[in-house]
Amino acid sequence: MKFPTKDERTPFYFRQTGKPLGKWELEHRLSIRRPVSEQVVEYGNVYRIDSTCLEITDESQMRIQNVGMLWIICSFATIFMLLGTVFFASAPFRETAEVMARKGNWAGVILGTTVGIIGTGFFGLLAFDPMRRNMFTLKRRPIRLNRKTRRIYAIRTKDPGGIWEVPWSEDEFFCVGHRRMGGLSRAYDMYDIRHYQLDAEGNVVRAFVLGQFALTLEEIYAQWEYYRRYMQDGPANLPEPYRFWPPRETFWEGYKICRGGKFSGAFWAMIDFIFSPFALLDAFARWLVLATCGDPVWPPEIEAACKPTPNDPYARPYADDYIGVPSGPDAKPSREDLERMWAQEPQRRREGALTRAEAEDLIRRQTEVTV
Template sequence: MKFPTKDERTPFYFRQQGKPLGKWEQEHRLHVGQPASEHVLESGNVYRIDSTCLEITDESQARMQNVGLLWIICSAFASFSLFYGLLLATSPFRDSEEMMAKNGYWFGTIVGILLGFSSAGFFGLLAFDPMRRNMFTLKRRPIRLNRKTRRIYAIRTKDPGGIWEVPWNHDEFFCVGHRRMGGFSRAYDMYDIRHYQLDASGNVVRAFVLGQFVFTLEEAYAQWEYYRRYMQDGPAGLPEPYRFWAPRETFWEGYKICRGGKFSGAFFTLTDVIFAPFALLDAIARWLVLVTCSDPVWPPEIEAACKPMPNDPYARPYADDYIGVPSGPDARPSREDLARMLDQQQERRKRGALTRAEAEALLRSTTEQTT
């Protein structure tokens, strides 16, 4: 049995490796020097941004709880099936001779053993694959777009060779990817921004996704335009990031990520109360995945190349920006969130972060000097 490689938590391109790209990818290719949309969208993918580097998530970061939940469910079914098979396999040593002599005893026992062990193997393989690709690897797989070196750096695994480098030029193949999610009457379309590495024959060698899935093709083009304009023109003129991801995620942070698609805001409605246990279950599954993983570590040479310039007015998050998923209604920070932000502000200022007011004053003085 051939398993997907560990460099992707959701191996969308696994079946494409060694094959040429399909018609969809060819028709929706993206070019670094050609605008794809009049609109620019940042939908919550950013860790940090400055005049040198834009660091973003990969598409799996917001959905690790799904894989964790799949692993828990499959592991539970595999354990139950294995226990059932072992129980039947040992029944001849526990049952009386009269019970074993009954008509159909041995047939039912053998069929039950086969079903128990085969289902245990099936669910065990389903549990093993997400565990292999998600657990004991990396907590997050960031991607850095560097304007100075004109390269994209992507951490895929913590193994040797797990950091990929992609030149930002016209020869690289970027495109909008398309996936059909769900199934039957509830199936829906999702889109993403992909990079494919191709061999000399045009066959797929490897690939990764920049940012997260979006629901429409127009959103995908606008998301690409955010990355493209940053690399071509810099951070000036780009919309503010929707939010900044926390580099180190706590259980509470993970819970807020998991409840994001289920809640209307804070605990204000009956629906929110009903879905609270499901969000908690998702958060536990997410935590089980993350607790086994280690933080990604960039090589010193990449860290040096991506280091922001001193007093860069475009370097964000600012010292007074909120980092993480807000816990208040309508995706706004609550009082507790703002209190934590103030506690962290002094520490971030010591590391060289400007406040929003300082950055705006620096930009005004720079504009006045140039005019």
Template sequence: MAWEGNLWVKLNRPLTDEEKRRQLRHDVPASETPRDNFSVFSMNDVFLESTNALFRMRGMLTYGCLFLFPLTSYMLYGQVHDMTHVPESVPRDATLTAVMVGMGVILIGIVVLFLATLWGFLQENFTWTRTPIRFNRETRMIYAYRGAGAKGVIAVPWDKAFFFVEKRRKEPISRVTPYLIRCHVLDANNNVVQSFSVGSTVSTLLDETTPTGRDIVKGVSDQFEYIRQYMERGPSVLPVPDLVPTQVSLANSMRIWGRTDKAILAERNFFTTLLVLALSPFTYFTALLHYIGQRTSRQPVWPPEVERECEQTRLAEPVRA
């Protein structure tokens, strides 16, 4: 198993039937409507740099940790205090020993939960501002910055990468089902040795077998088709992307987190508008955590050999947000 943001990815195994069924082929159109869906950092005639699926969700894990940290701290303090301040009136016999052993087991559980909370906090803070993926159409190579199972940059040929639509488990609170593009790197025996996500996650409350749910999930295929057409035909055939900002600022974090809300408000639906307004404090607070996480982190730097391969040969510098 390997960890990517807040996703567990199982490695060193064959492809599953579900992954094979959901495969996105580089030589077959995935959609008739290629869309970037706010997942492109920069694009030029040589390379396209994309977000990973968790970039826009940054701040969510910190949000949960902020609630767990004081709770686990209080539990830890209380448990240690109770174990070290046994009243003198309590007999020092086998019963007390059994109680102390039980309390020790509980203490270990609390310590594990406390450390897990700190670990989760560090997944979005004091790390990288982003984990980009580069698609080089001249060398037909893909470079993924520190994805699951990799100690450094993952490099895989475009023609050998295994892409598919990944369906994640339904989220317990919101009850939505997330879908995203995942790329597996396979060895000579077609076993998964490395993996990384690409683009933006789409989520739906409806099953993908329903017309509305199917239309929402189709957004993942639209994203892949945008990348596929870029690699096969170049940027001139594609709509100009709405670039994701790479500069760290509170305004950019607000823009990233508030983009979906603005789109919903533009539909002028009474019930969805009411829901967006009710959740707006949560949205803006999480955007603040997104900004703090980026501010405490450092920008990723591609290895020199990757930068050399991605140097411009035909156009000026890429447009960046």
């Protein structure tokens, strides 16, 4: 059995390693110079943005709880099948040969033991793969787009060679990825932004995904435009990020991610109440995976290259920006969220972050000087 490499939390494209790109990838190559959409949208992937660097999440960060739940279910299934194997295999030691023959238990012992061994191996492999790729690795796998060095830096693993560096160049192969997903009633399409590193023969060496998956090409093109325009033109005319991810996630933050958006109204409040135990179970699975992992550490040279300039008015989150997944209705910060943000504002200002009002005033003064 061929397992995906540890740098891939979502292993759908590892099978392309060593093979040439398909027709879809070649027809949907993305240019860093030519726009593909008039829309520019950010879907909630950003840790921070400034005039030097845009740091975003790994594409699988939203779904860590899924692999955690898969690991828990498969681990329990493995234990159950192993106990069943032991039960059937130990029957000859609990009964005499004469009793076994008289009752006709040998066929059941052989069948039960065989099924138990196969089931233990099957569920054991299913539990091993997500554990190997997601546990005891990194809590998050950030990607940095640096405008000054014209490089993309991506932390994939904590092993030597786990930090990839990609030039922001027309010679690099960026494209729209596509895969067919199976649903309960029918299959549906998923799209993403991929970078492929190719060898001299045009075969895939490795790949990673920028941003989130989307259900339409239009959404992917709008997301690509956000990254492309940032690298080409800077952050001045970009729309505000949908939200800022916290560098360190708490259990409560994970619960809000698992719960998803909360809508207004009595009906949605009732739905949220009914499904809250399932969200809590998902949050535990997410916490279990993250608790085994360590924080990513950038090398000093990359940290220095990505350091924002002092008093950069485009450096966000601002001191009075909310960081994390809001817990209020319609995905807006609740009163508790805002109070937590206000409590953190003095510390963030001491760290050099401007408030929104200070940044807007600085941009206005810079514009007046330019004019």
